[in-house]
Amino acid sequence: MIDYRMSYLINRPDKVGYTIQEINEITGLSPETVIDQLGKLNEQLQQFSYEPISWEKDRIYFSKQVADKWLELHFGKLETEIVYSEYERQALLYLLTFIAEEDLSVYHYQEFLQVSKNTILADIKKLRKQLTKQKISLDYSRKSGFYLSGCEEDIRIQAHQMIAKVVSSVSGKWGLKKGLIKYSKTVEADVRSYFFEAIKASELVIVPSRIEETIYFMAYVLRRAKTCSFRLDTQAKDTLKELNAFNGSQLFLAEFPEILEPENEQFYFTLIFMTITQGEIRDTALEFLLECASQIIHEMERLAAIEFKAYRKLLLDLFYHLVPAFFRIKYRFSLANVLTEEIKEQYVELFALTKIALHPLEMLIGQAIPDEEVGYFTILFGGEIGNQRELNRVIRYKALVLCPSGISSSLIMQSELKELFPTIDFSLTTTVDQLESISESEYDVIFSSVPLNTLKKIYLVNPIMSQLEKNNLIRCVQEDLLIPGIVVPSIDEIIEILLPYIELKKGVTKEKMYRILNRKMIKKLKAKEDEKPMLSELLTIDMIQLTDKKLNWEEAIAYAAQPLKTHGKITEDYIEAMIQKVKDYGAFIHIGKGIALPHARPEDGVKQLGMSLLKVEEPVFLLDDPKHEIAIFICLAAIDNEMHLKALASLTKILSNKENLEKLLAANDQETIIQLLKEGESL
Incomplete structure (x- = not known):
């Protein structure tokens, strides 16, 4: 993708030339990065048969198409290739109404989503039915067009849930950007830049996996806050005012003076900051959550009849995760955890015990803890239990574990890899930036949940692996690194070995054999692992x-x-x-x-x-x-x-x-x- 900061150029008059240094100052990108981005931008322009960038006397000129076709250039896709799912259409329809500064009609929705009138009418009907459950209504009047009615907190939480779901797909992210560009070509870039500046100035540590949805949510709330305000009760304000994040919220909103009630929005944006901020032990206003973390650990020790040896480390890890979880649950910010069902399936017992051990948090908040949140606490405890195994091993290889999905997913991934490969010494890193700061001489291979551009040997793995995935990974690593142990042949290899010696019945194909053997192997592997007595x-x-x-x-x-x-x-x-x-x-x-x-x-x-x-x-x-x-x-x-x-x-x-x-x-x-x-x- 083209870097989002290049969007600062599309907000300027066309046919005006810029030097590399001027582009550097406008975008904040280094001269080297500017040159690289210009090259990528030109490649996209030529690929789509648009007018390329021109250089005249050390000055660079952009055609009007760079601004008009920015989304296509940014994503490297033509708009005709973007197809929204039914959920994405309805979510974007809601979000367009959420930030509307004009009278919206069915025609506006049609034009934005590029679908028929009947499709829009069907989407409106289904969306209204869903919103009724949230006590929100999508209303229409000739004077005002479509607009949202209901409690402002509910309306914003619904927007957050929708953004959290659609941001994970290319088409969803395209729609989110398109909705913002309609009003401002640089609002997303501004939100990103000022957000990171505020985070740095306030010395906050954020959870990387939540950044994207939060950037878009803040951008959309900023648009809505120009016409609609949100107010918290006095008690909540008093709590939030004591947090370090409140200072960050003030710094951030100072860059957006056009909002209707800035003082009230400072508290709301403090909430947003806290939902993705790791706990800070120096933040005295959060001491009650440190105590809660201690109670949860003792509950888990009592219920599971175990003793965590590295108590202080676990207390801090749990506190770091508990802080954003507390604010998400209390103020109903959704957590899109795609691993929840896998966690419940593979860690049945631990999930059940964790759910009960979280009783102190439940009492503190005054409501049940959602399964998505329980899942993250489960893998946090699961990772710690796995790390406590005493392994007498000879370390032969050093490996980095990269999992940007947060500390809990990282811990469980590291724990599972340690169990699979006791002769490898694993070190944990949770962001690509951290990885780039580590010398390549300090590790031999990388196990990552995301693709990376690296010369080192890399194994792509899911944070929580199925039995078959574990089996295949063991086989690959043993073959590559010659780690002692029995290499289990792959299903393909088994079939290839058998085929010369068997005669297939009529209607039985190699593919059918693969499916049957695959199911059998998964069943056997699950049975082998599930040896815990009832x-x-x-x-x-x-x-x-x-x-x-x-x-x-x-x-x-x-x-x-x-x-x-x-x-x-x-x-x-x-x-x-x-x-x-x-x-x-x-x-x-x-x-x-x-x-x-x-x-x-x-x-x-x-x-x-x-x-x-x-x-x-x-x-x-x-x-x-x-x-x-x-x-x-x-x-x-x-x-x-x-x-x-x-x-x-x-x-x-x-x-x-x-x-x-x-x-x-x-x-x-x-x-x-x-x-x-x-x-x-x-x-």
């Missing part, structure tokens, strides 16, 4: 006890753990360690609703993975504290941080279901408990 597989009848004895809390833990000791899964030392942990750290094993989960570290005396359950008739008070009344003790003997997660995820489902929990607490025999556990697994 709750009912661990809590068998010989691991469940009921008693009417009156026990103190130490006796109850020891009693509950006896089946594990009897079956050789733990030693006596482990029982003592579980009791000592409660003495050292308090009633942390109380996971709520009368359930306690005693556990210690694997190295404290675990021989095999196991769980045992004790139901007491006489309630037991942990640490003799009536606030921690326990009816059921479930002892966990974990061999690592992961094998027991499926069982614990099922347990949390049971505890979260009021009816099942009541049945469990009322059960008076082992068979009933086992049946309830099995039912809980299918929730």
Whole structure:
């Protein structure tokens, strides 16, 4: 693409010559970059048979076509090649109305989207139906044309959701730029330039993956803010005013004096800044979120029965992510996370535990946490759990991991790669700019989620890989780098090996064989990976006890753990360690609703993975504290941080279901408990 800063040239009179130095001053691009951009621009002009750039006496002249056909030159595509999807048409129709400064008619929509009148009328009907659910209406009057009615906050949030979705496609981005160019040829460039200046001056750190949608959203809101204003309540204003981002918002909006109510918009743009800004530990106004991050970590440790060794590092990583997430959720800014379904599928147990561990954030905000946000926290915890594996390895190669999708995706990608290739030393980088600042002598290969122009060996991978993708990547890396291990042949290779020795039945083709083998391999690989036992597989009848004895809390833990000791899964030392942990750290094993989960570290005396359950008739008070009344003790003997997660995820489902929990607490025999556990697994 042609650099967006070159658009500053199309806002000037044509047939006026410029020197390289003048273009440098107008665009802010270096002389070398200007020359490179002029070359690219000329190539596009010639490709589309437009009048090329001319040089006369060291001055450069641009034809009127450079301005008229700017979008085609910028994207390297003719407008006739742009086809909007139905959703994109309706989103752009909404956004055109969102920033309209003129009376809009069906004809205006037709002309912009280059479709028939009937298509526009059908889109308007469908859009109105969707907007009704958001309490927004697309109204029409002869005097004013089409306009949006409803709460201004709802109208803006709807615009943000639409921009976040359409910005990911070429046609969507084309439409967004076209909508802005209609009013100003340089507004996008201005927003980008002043935004980065404000970010730098305020010393804010932004999440790279959210920049594009935010730039366009701010540009569209700036247009709307010329005629419509948005007001926050006093309490929200007081909170926002204390943030470093408020200063950034003021600096940014000072460049756009034409908005209707600049003082009110300063608060709204502070919100926008905060939705993509990583937490800053020096920002004292955010201390409440640092405390929330600490509570979430402790909740995860309690629920998953694990201990994060690098606690401070995890606390900071979680805080960095929690800050923008808090503002997104509280003020309903959508998060377009295309990985959500994959995360829920591949990290089922961890997702379920994370959702519950986020309770402190839920209480702070006063609303449920969307699955898209839960997904990002899941891979943050997943990456940390993966990083805690102790790997005795000989490092032979150094690799960079590049994933611009944010810190959470980067961590999970790095963690998965470490598991696949224990003989490679991985270093993390989250932006292309960071990569460019690292000497090539410091790494041998790159694993990236985005294409790169580099002389180094590069492997393109998804942040979360399917089983088949992992298998193919292992094979490629082993072949290229000669890493010891068994190379699994590809499906193509298997078929090519078999074909000379088999006779295909009528109607069976090579392609059909490939599809069948592909499905079989994915099924086998999933079955192989999914070795984590279920709750009912661990809590068998010989691991469940009921008693009417009156026990103190130490006796109850020891009693509950006896089946594990009897079956050789733990030693006596482990029982003592579980009791000592409660003495050292308090009633942390109380996971709520009368359930306690005693556990210690694997190295404290675990021989095999196991769980045992004790139901007491006489309630037991942990640490003799009536606030921690326990009816059921479930002892966990974990061999690592992961094998027991499926069982614990099922347990949390049971505890979260009021009816099942009541049945469990009322059960008076082992068979009933086992049946309830099995039912809980299918929730």
